[in-house]
Amino acid sequence: MTQILIAEDEERIAAFVAKGLHAEGFATTVVASGSEALELAQAGEYSLLVLDLGLADMDGFEVLQQLRASGQAVPVIILTARSSVTDTVAGLESGADDYMAKPFRFEELLARVRLRLRAPQPPGEVTTLTHGPLQLDLRTRRMRVAGHEVDLSAREFALAETFLRHPGHVLSREQLLSQVWGYDFDPGSNVVDVYVRYLRKKLGAAHFDTVRGVGYRLVDATAVPSRPASHGRHVAVD
Incomplete structure (x- = not known):
């Protein structure tokens, strides 16, 4: 799941942004200080940083300058x-x-x-996940089954990405719930089963084995429908 760092000291705004991004399938970390944002961003574990300029301990410009000076190219x-032109240019x-x-x-x-x-x-970084006829493009966020494009919601995309990163x-259910939804396991929740059912319908049921009492496994199915149940050009959102 794509990791986004949010450096914002206004709790209400930080919660609003984090909640919205999480609903779109992103994993988020919120910090309120520039020093913490700099330390985490330099670690290289985040795909993007949303940075407020008015942080209490360190101006956002300083965070940005030190980040770039260290060679970190995170967006x-x-x-x-x-909102002045001067600040925008700076x-x-x-x-x-x-x-x-x-x-x-x-x-x-x-x-x-x-x-x-x-x-x-960057060169060498994996941008496409492939297993059998399944292909997931992480840059364009598009899914293909045997060459046919399939529409996935943001949550379905995140679940498919998790399976494709761990084929076989x-x-x-605990792992999937934690990685895709960011929740601790709730034995009363069937959200994982519901979304696996969605993927089976869209990508082909034969690709997903049920391991009774444990969870699910992505397999390289040899029998794939001639055309997936749903296809299109754009990824839908939840």
Whole structure:
């Protein structure tokens, strides 16, 4: 699942952004200080940083400058109440990839996040996951079955990505719930089973083995429907 770091000291805004991104299938980490944001971003575990300029301990510009000086190229979207042309230019010249002024619409932020995540990846980095006739493009967020494109919701995409990163492995419901939904296991929840059912319908039931009492396993099925049940050009959202 794509990891996004949010550096925002206004709790209400941070919660709003994190909740919205999580609903679209992203994993989020929220920090309120510039020093913590810098430390986590430099570790290289995040695919994108949403950075507020008005952090209490360190100005966002300073965070950005130190981040770029360290050689870290993670995409950065500045989110700030400063909306002057001077601040916008300063942010972009400091190494930001995009700049959004508050107040903002979440739909626009989401579009910019997805745009930045589609940027070219460093050489050698995996951008396509393949297993048998299944192919998942992480840059364009498109799924194909035997060459036919299939529409997936954001949550279905995240679940398919998890399976394709662990082909042949038995993944428990606990693991899937934690990795895809970010929840601790709830024995009363059947959300994993429901979404596996969705993937079976769209990608072909033969690709997913049920391991009774444990979870599910992605297999390389030899019998694939001549045309998937659902296909299209764009990924739908939940």
